[in-house]
Amino acid sequence: MALKDTLQQDMKTAMRGGDKPKLGVIRLILAAIKQREVDERIELDDAQVTVVLDKMSKQRRDSLEQYEKAGREDLAAQERFELEVIQTYLPKQLEDAEIDALINTAVEATGASSMKDMGKVMGQLKDKLQGRADMGAVSGKIKARLSA
Template identity: 40%
Template sequence: MTLRERLLADLTTALKTKDTARLEALRMVKAALQKQEIEVQHQLDDAEVMALLSTLIKQRREAAESFAKGGRADLAAREQAELELLESYLPAAVSADELESIVTAVIAETGASSPKDIGRVMKAVMARLAGRRADGKAVNDLVRAKLSA
């Protein structure tokens, strides 16, 4: 069963069990899937669905932070619940230790030594992390810290 099929099956289950919070989140995912499929004019494969989910997760994280800063704890909690639901469909995130070892290895392999090399290192690190879940901002921060030191 593909990730897309699993999402749609879970949507049907949420509809039957009247799980409104889950249903709303999965309907939002379905709408985003359909929109993306119309844009690319083919059915999305698992990698494309994972990329779409990562984008939706980032949007939920940013919205939750904004609501929390604005004093709307109720809306922040709702966004956080959607975020956790979406994360359950993705593989486990890369650990901080593993990420640091990958960045260190790539810096050594590319011979990067200054902040000017951030782009080259980021490209290689993200290529190694393909198919795995890692926060791009965290990767970038780590690369910047290692190259600035």
């Protein structure tokens, strides 16, 4: 079943079950997907929906960090809940060892030897890691690998 269809079914289930918090998050996800479809006049496939979910997940992590620094536990708890719901629709996150192995493979495949080659390595990894790893952390690992 397509990811959008799964989201639609889960929205109906949450409505029937009276799960208002989860229903609200699913509606946010569907609104973000619909916004992108309208803006670009396309129908999103699963890979593009994953990109939207990944972006939403990153936004929640950033907000969560800011709320925790400001001592706003009430808002941080809401962001944490939204992040958990969003992550249920993302593919399973990769382990650090798996990410390191993919980085090493990409570095070898592109012949990257310095920071100038970072774009080549990121280009190789982006599709493989989208939604399965925090791309900011991956970028840091690549920088460490290329500067070593």
